[in-house]
Amino acid sequence: MSSRLFVLAGPTAVGKGTVAAAMREQHPEVFLSVSATTRSPRPGEVDGVHYHFVDDATFDAMVAEGQLLEWAVVHGVHRYGTPRGPVDEALAANRPAMLEIDLQGARQVRKTMPEAVFVFLKPPSWDELVRRLVGRGTEGEEERERRLATARLELAAEEEFDVSIENVEVNAAVQELVALMVDSTHEL
Ligand code: 5GP
Numbered sequence: 001m002s003s004r005l006f007v008l009a010g011p012t013a014v015g016k017g018t019v020a021a022a023m024r025e026q027h028p029e030v031f032l033s034v035s036a037t038t039r040s041p042r043p044g045e046v047d048g049v050h051y052h053f054v055d056d057a058t059f060d061a062m063v064a065e066g067q068l069l070e071w072a073v074v075h076g077v078h079r080y081g082t083p084r085g086p087v088d089e090a091l092a093a094n095r096p097a098m099l100e101i102d103l104q105g106a107r108q109v110r111k112t113m114p115e116a117v118f119v120f121l122k123p124p125s126w127d128e129l130v131r132r133l134v135g136r137g138t139e140g141e142e143e144r145e146r147r148l149a150t151a152r153l154e155l156a157a158e159e160e161f162d163v164s165i166e167n168v169e170v171n172a173a174v175q176e177l178v179a180l181m182v183d184s185t186h187e188l
Contacts, residue, residue, distance in 0.1 A: 035052070
């Protein structure tokens with residue numbers, strides 16, 4: 001029996017971060033990758049827990065040294081990437097592992113680790129997605145427009161994924177994800 005890698009992607013503001021946070025709290029047995037990013041922390045975000053907040057030079061070095069499983073410029077601004085070592089260690093220790101990343105990153109992982117399970121988190125509707133993005137209130141007008149444009153493209157990518165989960169309510173989405181992990185363990 002071996003654990004598999006789960007890649008959770010979906011449009012901006014669909015609630016990937018919230019689902020990942022609930023997973024971290026309710027299912028500590030699942031390894032959740034902590035990404036490196038060049039963006040600054042938002043209030044309440046803790047270095048090493050939500051992200052590894054790094055400067056451009058550090059990110060460059062991580063890329064040059066092949067430390068990242070995937071990386072991408074997200075929303076045309078900052079770089080985000082998945083440190084490879086901790087994911088490999090979790091899988092080697094037979095711990096299910098999950099990445100919460102953007103679509104470009106998911107496509108890279110699809111190439112290098114095609115055995116991973118690709119899960120698309122989708123909103124109940126476009127209007128609901130806009131409502132969540134506006135309601136979050138963490139971005140300015142210009143940034144919000146940029147993210148909505150990205151989200152439109154991202155929604156069209158659903159068919160590239162193995163499974164879709166509609167994020168109506170966070171705990172239900174977490175349960176669906178965990179059920180997938182249990183199923184996939186039995187398959188192997
Ligand atoms: P935020 O800045 O709101 O935390 O995240 C912005 C976007 O970056 C989200 O869509 C999130 O999925 C994506 N993201 C976070 N970490 C990574 C990563 O390691 N790689 C990639 N490709 N995207 C990431």
